[in-house]
Amino acid sequence: xxxxxxxxxxxxxxxxxxxxxxxxxxxxxxxxxxxxxxxxxxxxxxxxxxxxxxxxxxxxxxxxxxxxxxxxxxxxxxxxxxxxxxxxxxxxxxxxxxxxxxxxxxxxxxxxxxxxxxxxxxxxxxxxxxxxxxxxxxxxxxxxxxxxxxxxxxxxxxxxxxxxxxxxxxxxxxxxxxxxxxxxxxxxxxxxxxxxxxxxxxxxxxxxxxxxx
Amino acid sequence: xxxxxxxxxxxxxxxxxxxxxxxxxxxxxxxxxxxxxxxxxxxxxxxxxxxxxxxxxxxxxxxxxxxxxxxxxxxxxxxxxxxxxxxxxxxxxxxxxxxxxxxxxxxxxxxxxxxxxxxxxxxxxxxxxxxxxxxxxxxxxxxxxxxxxxxxxxxxxxxxxxxxxxxxxxxxxxxxxxxxxxxxxxxxxxxxxxxxxxxxxxxxxxxxxxxxxxxxxxxxxxxxxxxxxxxxxxxxxxxxxxxxxxxxxxxxxxxxxxxxxxxxxxxxxxxxxxxxxxxxxxxxxxxxxxxxxxxxxxxxxxxxxxxxxxxxxxxxxxxxxxxxxxxxxxxxxxxxxxxxxxxxxxxxxxxxxxxxxxxxxxxxxxxxxxxxxxxxxxxxxxxxxxxxxxxxxxxxxxxxxxxxxxxxxxxxxxxxxxxxxxxxxxxxxxxxxxxxxxxxxxxxxxxxxxxxxxxxxxxxxxxxxxxxxxxxxxxxxxxxxxxxxxxxxxxxxxxxxxxxxxxxxxxxxxxxxx
Numbered sequence: 001x002x003x004x005x006x007x008x009x010x011x012x013x014x015x016x017x018x019x020x021x022x023x024x025x026x027x028x029x030x031x032x033x034x035x036x037x038x039x040x041x042x043x044x045x046x047x048x049x050x051x052x053x054x055x056x057x058x059x060x061x062x063x064x065x066x067x068x069x070x071x072x073x074x075x076x077x078x079x080x081x082x083x084x085x086x087x088x089x090x091x092x093x094x095x096x097x098x099x100x101x102x103x104x105x106x107x108x109x110x111x112x113x114x115x116x117x118x119x120x121x122x123x124x125x126x127x128x129x130x131x132x133x134x135x136x137x138x139x140x141x142x143x144x145x146x147x148x149x150x151x152x153x154x155x156x157x158x159x160x161x162x163x164x165x166x167x168x169x170x171x172x173x174x175x176x177x178x179x180x181x182x183x184x185x186x187x188x189x190x191x192x193x194x195x196x197x198x199x200x201x202x203x204x205x206x207x208x209x210x211x212x213x
Numbered sequence: 214x215x216x217x218x219x220x221x222x223x224x225x226x227x228x229x230x231x232x233x234x235x236x237x238x239x240x241x242x243x244x245x246x247x248x249x250x251x252x253x254x255x256x257x258x259x260x261x262x263x264x265x266x267x268x269x270x271x272x273x274x275x276x277x278x279x280x281x282x283x284x285x286x287x288x289x290x291x292x293x294x295x296x297x298x299x300x301x302x303x304x305x306x307x308x309x310x311x312x313x314x315x316x317x318x319x320x321x322x323x324x325x326x327x328x329x330x331x332x333x334x335x336x337x338x339x340x341x342x343x344x345x346x347x348x349x350x351x352x353x354x355x356x357x358x359x360x361x362x363x364x365x366x367x368x369x370x371x372x373x374x375x376x377x378x379x380x381x382x383x384x385x386x387x388x389x390x391x392x393x394x395x396x397x398x399x400x401x402x403x404x405x406x407x408x409x410x411x412x413x414x415x416x417x418x419x420x421x422x423x424x425x426x427x428x429x430x431x432x433x434x435x436x437x438x439x440x441x442x443x444x445x446x447x448x449x450x451x452x453x454x455x456x457x458x459x460x461x462x463x464x465x466x467x468x469x470x471x472x473x474x475x476x477x478x479x480x481x482x483x484x485x486x487x488x489x490x491x492x493x494x495x496x497x498x499x500x501x502x503x504x505x506x507x508x509x510x511x512x513x514x515x516x517x518x519x520x521x522x523x524x525x526x527x528x529x530x531x532x533x534x535x536x537x538x539x540x541x542x543x544x545x546x547x548x549x550x551x552x553x554x555x556x557x558x559x560x561x562x563x564x565x566x567x568x569x570x571x572x573x574x575x576x577x578x579x580x581x582x583x584x585x586x587x588x589x590x591x592x593x594x595x596x597x598x599x600x601x602x603x604x605x606x607x608x609x610x611x612x613x614x615x616x617x618x619x620x621x622x623x624x625x626x627x628x629x630x631x632x633x634x635x636x637x638x639x640x641x642x643x644x645x646x647x648x649x650x651x652x653x654x655x656x657x658x659x660x661x662x663x664x665x666x667x668x669x670x671x672x673x674x675x676x677x678x679x680x681x682x683x684x685x686x687x688x689x690x691x692x693x694x695x696x697x698x699x700x701x702x703x704x705x706x707x708x709x710x711x712x713x714x715x716x717x718x719x720x721x722x723x724x725x726x727x
Contacts, residue, residue, distance in 0.1 A: 049294055054382055089403035090380070090619060094303050096292035124401065126382050132294070199540050199573030205500050207333045207556045207571055209323045212316050 002139030003046050009036050010133055013118075029121055031055075031129065035114040042110035047136040048099045054128035056087040057119040060099075065110035072112055077104040080119075087122040223290045228283045236485055237279050244272055271452065278454040282479035285685055286609055288548050302550035302618050306380050307625075311550045311617040314374050318577055319554055321365050326503060329361055333556070333571055335501045342498050349494070353517075353526035359510045364580035368662045371579075371615060372397075372655070375625055378617065395647065396632030397654045402619055404630040406637070410692065414684065416462040424464025424676065438466075445469045454479055462683035464676050471592040477682050478605040482598050490597035493535035496573075500538075504572045508533045512583045521671050525590035532586050532600050533578070536607075542574035545608035550618035551575075576612075581659075584666040585611050588674050610687055614662050622687040627661050628654055630691040635698055642702050657694040664690060 015028035037043070042065035060078040078099065084092040101108050114135070120128040199205065232238055245263050248254055254262040267273040291300050302308045326333055337345070348355065376397045379385055383401060394401075405413060417423065422437035441463065448456050449472050457476045465473050475481070497505075512529050516522045522529075536542070546553055553575025561567035586603050593599035613623045620626065635653055636643045646653050660668050664687070665677055680689050698705065 049292075051294075086403055089401050090304060091403040094305060096295040096299065098292060098294075124384050126384060128382075134294075199496070199538065199569060200500070201558055201567055201569060204558055205334045205336070205569065206559045207569065208559050208562055209326060209333070210319045210554045210556050210571060212319055 003136035004139045006037060006040055006043060006135045006137050008135050009038055011036065013129060026123060027126070029119060031118040033116040033118065033130070035116065035133065035135065037112070042112050043137045045108035045111045045135065046101055046138045048133070049097070049136070050130040050133045051096050052083050052092065052094060053131055054093045054125045055118040055120055055130055056084045056122065057081065058083055058130070059117040061115040061117065062106070062108065062111055063113040065112050074115065075106050077106045077108065079105065087120060088124055220290070227287070227290055228280055231283055232279055235279070236483060237275060241272060241276065274452055278452070278479050281454045297547070300548060301546070304619050307378070307617050307619055308550065310374070310378050314617060315551065315554070318365055322503070322577065325362070331503055333503050337499060337501050345498050349531070351527055352530040357506070357509060359506060359513065362506050362510045364511060365507065365577055367580040368659050371662070372658045375617065375628060378625065394632070395636060395643070397652050398625065398629045398632060400625065400629070402626050402629050404626055404633055405688065406633070410688070414689070417680070422463060424466065442466045442469070445473065449473065449476065452476065458683055458685070461679045465679045470675065470679070474592065474602060474682060475598070478602060478609070480598070480601045480605060482595070482601070486601055487597045490535065490600050493538050496538040497534045502537060502572055504537050504577065505534055507578055508537070508583065511578055511580060515581055515667065516583045516587045519587070519667055522587040522590070525587060528590050528596065528599065529583050529586055531596050532603055533583060535600055536604060537572040537574055537576070539574045539604065542576065542604065542608060543570060545612060546575060549612050549616055551612070551616040579615060581663050584663050588666055588671060588678065591671060591675070610681060611664065613687060614664065624662065627687060627691040628658065630688060631657055631661070631694045634692065634695040639699055639702060642698065642705060645706055653698060657698070660694055661690045665693065
């Protein structure tokens with residue numbers, strides 16, 4: 001299904017910590033990231049994609065647009081989603097993750113704002129966050145191009161003119177030509193990606209020194 | 214559920230794309246065309262009848278084996294937003310470490326090239342080509358002057374790089390705390406502990422028969438050996454890769470091993486494969502590479518000095534020289550954290566259409582590389598088949614032993630697994646060795662990098678490599694290394710220096726691995 005990127009504004013992360021941040025020894029284990037959509041009307045969320053950076057658990061809260069006078073409330077739509085099975089080791093630490101509408105606990109019909117709550121209980125890591133955050137909404141179901149008039153409003157069939165004898169039936173010919181065309185399209189589309197196996201360029205393999213990229 | 218379905222269709226599409234370019238695809242097509250002549254194929258139910266025909270004639274099995282092979286080798290398709298480097302290695306700092314290690318190797322090779330004034334590659338004059346062709350089967354008798362060449366790197370250089378590997382986001386304090394690793398490896402990769410290993414290697418349990426123990430002369434063969442051999446013959450008759458892989462976890466009978474390994478690696482010697490090998494041989498004869506001298510030097514230093522393998526010296530040249538020219542090996546760099554070295558044709562620096570890889574297969578051999586091939590010479594005598602088996606073993610397993618990656622079978626994980634096992638189950642021994650300055654990994658690293666080739670007796674080594682194939686993982690190397698230390702623990706507790714510790718562990722050839 002198609003999807004459209006929604007431009008969003010990611011606010012700076014806020015660390016939640018008990019006590020004074022400056023004097024306490026430990027590092028914060030909870031971070032909050034607010035995501036707003038300043039220029040977009042309330043939309044239906046389809047997918048959230050991001051690159052993890054040492055976050056162990058993710059919760060997401062959403063504020064939706066409600067009709068008329070009731071103020072919009074925060075609702076938890078994802079609770080403690082595990083990104084790193086073992087918070088002390090590297091597994092899943094830098095993976096790309098996608099979260100979909102069907103994984104959410106509530107309906108994501110008219111999203112106003114998102115709040116990502118990141119947790120990393122292990123004291124081993126110096127910092128943690130999520131990067132490259134992208135929010136997608138549902139794309140249009142059918143292509144929005146306009147068809148030429150003759151395609152969308154075909155004229156009624158005309159009577160075919162009587163042909164001379166000896167010529168083949170035009171409908172049979174046209175169906176066979178269609179099949180052949182389909183075959184050529186298939187052959188054209190299925191090219192293999194196998195290499196030829198030559199390592200030299202036109203028989204010459206006289207090299208410079210190796211390059212450092 | 215949507216996600217799983219789309220993942221599955223992505224995997225299927227990927228495998229179909231890979232198989233389309235293969236030999237098997239054109240063979241299946243030809244078979245399908247030929248089958249149209251058969252009376253049982255009817256036009257109305259063409260698709261079903263051909264499928265039925267494939268099932269009966271054994272072609273479906275071949276296709277199954279090919280798909281199974283692709284699934285075992287290639288990693289699952291990753292997230293669509295992930296760049297290709299992410300598939301090679303997900304952790305950024307490891308990619309960087311691998312990149313700088315490669316740069317060091319390239320600098321070393323370039324400086325060897327300029328110091329000795331030898332070109333990286335040279336087209337042989339016709340006379341020399343004829344001479345090499347005549348001597349092809351006895352290249353071992355050649356005694357070129359290799360004294361000026363030195364190996365590009367040795368395992369201990371690589372170990373130093375791994376010891377200095379650090380995650381910049383990890384608390385690497387100088388003072389000892391609960392965070393410091395007591396061993397040499399300081400990166401917090403996830404490794405299996407004993408309960409997980411027991412679950413993973415369940416077929417190696419004490420209550421299940423194993424070849425290597427339960428076929429010794431004291432044990433009557435009716436108890437295990439006869440039945441196991443019978444099942445092995447049946448598996449070979451069925452030609453099923455997945456069944457063979459399951460079977461070989463308990464060891465392979467010597468007589469069946471060569472065929473079983475070929476079945477698991479999905480190698481069947483077709484005329485096209487022999488032709489391909491001949492083409493590689495022609496490439497060797499036409500061009501002389503600097504890497505060839507490194508290979509010669511390595512074989513002379515390692516395999517030729519080994520009591521078991523010196524007889525295979527000529528085979529080793531025939532396989533390794535052709536391996537360097539094989540561009541099909543380049544495709545494994547999609548899932549290997551390493552990258553092939555690049556260069557340009559002289560005079561065309563920077564022009565992409567004149568960019569080439571050097572050596573053509575992208576793999577620079579290090580000291581001990583030829584030991585990956587040597588044990589295979591006991592199983593295969595026909596050079597093109599030996600070559601194919603080695604190439605497949607390399608792109609499935611051996612490449613992980615000399616590149617920096619976070620993969621569970623990568624050398625970094627194996628080292629960490631070894632150290633963790635030793636610390637957990639032999640803490641006194643670990644502490645003692647650490648105190649005398651003999652970190653256990655310094656001794657066992659060379660065993661693991663060579664997959665124990667040259668350190669274990671050959672029959673034991675082949676039983677070990679049976680398990681590597683059976684479990685499709687190299688973790689067994691770390692487990693064996695820890696077991697060796699456990700076995701010699703009593704002697705090791707008494708040593709007072711690294712040299713003495715090395716001496717205690719120097720000769721593993723008497724160990725019965727199982």
